[in-house]
Amino acid sequence: MSSTLAALPEVVSLATAGTDNPRADFSDTPLWLSLVKALVIFVYLLLSTLLVIWFERRVIGRMQQRPGPNRNGPFGLLQTLADGMKSMLKEDVRPKAADVVVFTLAPLITATMAFVSFAIMPLGGEVSMFGHRTPLQLTDTPVAVLVVLAVAGVGIYGVVLAGWSSGSTYPLIGGLRSSAQMISYEIAMGLSLVGVFLYAGSMSTSQIVSAQRDLWFVVPAFFSFFVYVITMVGETNRLPFDLAEGEGELTGGFHTEYGSMRFAMFFLGEYINMFTVAALATTMFLGGYAAPPGVSLIADGMFATGWWGIFWFTVKLWMFMFVFVWLRGSLPRVRYDQFMRFGWKFLIPATLGWVVLIAFFRAGQNGWLGGNVVLAGRTFPITSLFLVGVIAVGALVAGWFWDRRAERKEAALHPTIPDEIDPYAGGFPVPPLPGQRLREPSLTAPALTSGSDTKEDARG
Structure with missing residues (x-):
């Protein structure tokens, strides 16, 4: 296994020989400038999270014909900030049977790992900052995309530890269910990105963006894009795949026992992960910070270079965020066994063939x-x-x-037939099948004839 992984970059470069896509140049980026860019990314994600929560409430409110937040601030824009302050001031309750250290460490792992993945995302091309020429990217490596997948794998530990350390049954079941879901769909997600590696000839995010200067990979790798969109929803535990938080089954899933700032950190981690997978989709399939086709012809490409990259990257990012919100307001939650069967028996084999x-x-x-x-x-x-x-x-x-x-064949040989039926269920009398017996009808069942008020009247 280790030799295969070691040979993966060589295979990718061999399959795509002849490509010439330079990696981002950080030679003129001092350490203090990297710290400034890290701070900018941190603020960018925090402000985006505050905005997307408000956006989600307003959009779903419109879809369900009800008002969203509209009291705190203009158009309710400060509602998310008010909710965050409320979480900070609430009493921090911890179960008596909980493991104190691990119970606190779990949300920290989830929130921290969500921020780390954004470090390798190219938000724009090379610009001038404080007298230095530097790319709008914190760092890059030859295997940057694998770093994202590795960090996502570490983030699963936060979910598992949260469920185990709560000392309660429902969080434990929710943690196991969520970890199995995330691990399963990470496999299909990683396989969907292999096609992009083969087209770009690199696993570096800046080189992948550079390789899409003529054609975005969403066109030649359309099936990979289709699989990635499905897996990114399952990876972030969002509807219709938020099976770890099925209120009717597991109360609140792995974070049932969490409140106050600990719960807020899980909440923050979920939304940051949404931005991370959306940013990765933008980078891998939609040309990253590159302007849409045709924009480069306007004003000699003035709107397609430099700081404009952040604008185009953000627009593409929010297209995916709208899809997240749209799915949540439109689709019901799927059943867990159907979701896992779909991942293991269709997505993974189909992506391998692709x-x-x-x-x-x-x-x-x-x-x-x-x-x-x-x-x-x-x-x-x-x-x-x-x-x-x-x-x-x-x-x-x-x-x-x-x-x-x-x-x-199994379903045909062993049909499920209930032992007894209520012939008046649903308002219409139904005759029994072979092997069934009639249940004693209740007094509240509908009448057989329109002139009778009760079943007894109908029988009489």
Whole structure:
């Protein structure tokens, strides 16, 4: 496994040979300027969180034909700030059976990891700040996207520890359910990004943005984009996938026992994670801070360079935030077993097949389809790998159809028939099926004839 992971960058570079996308240059960025940019990102995310909570309340209020917040400040803009102050002043209650240290550490992990992931997001191109030429990005590495996935994996510990340390049944079940959900959909999320790596020839976020200067990857990697949008909703525990917080089943999920600022930190972490996955989608599929097609032709590209990158990046970011809000106001919560089955039996196999197709498509474009490729120190002929890929995709599709066929056959052989039925349920008499018996009708059931007031009258 370690040798395969070590060979991954080499495979990506081999599959996309010939690309020329420079990485962001931080040579003229002193340490104090990096601290300034970190502070700017922190303030940017905090203000965005305050605004998006207000935005969500107002949009859903309009969708449900009711007013949103409209008292504190103009148009209710200060309502979120008032709620934050209320959380700071509330009494901090902790369960008696809770583990004190871990109970406090869990929300800190969730909130901190949410901020860390934004450090590698390119908010704009190179600009002049305090006499230095520096990119509007805190840092970048050759494997920056893997850093985001790794940080997201660490953030899951906050959910697990919150459920365990509460010393209560419902938080424990909610923590286990949420961690299983997040881990499962991280796999499909990571696989959906592999197609972008193959097109860009790099895992660096600045190089990926640079590779989209002619064509955004949402076009050639459309299926990867489709899978990523689904997985980013599941990864952030948002409706219709907020299964860890099913009020009818688990009260409040892993943070049932939390209140005051501890709960506010979970709340903050959820919204920051929404911005993180939306920023990653913008960077990987929508050209990052690049202006939309056609804008560069206006005024000699004045609105497509420099500080304008932050504007275009923010516009694309808020497009995804609107999708989050729209889904919450439109769709009901799915069932947990259906959600997990969809992830493991459809998204992951389908994304694996898509990655294989992209790999061979890129291999044909770069002209080495008839040669050999080196994987983990071994040489394999391309023809053999192609046959293996076709067989693997065929096996995945056949397995999926076989599983669905087995489920239908099992349901047909063992139909679920209740032992007894109420023939008057729903207002209409229903005859029993073989093996069923009639339940004694209640006095409140509807009458059989329009001229009778009760069932007894109808029988008489």
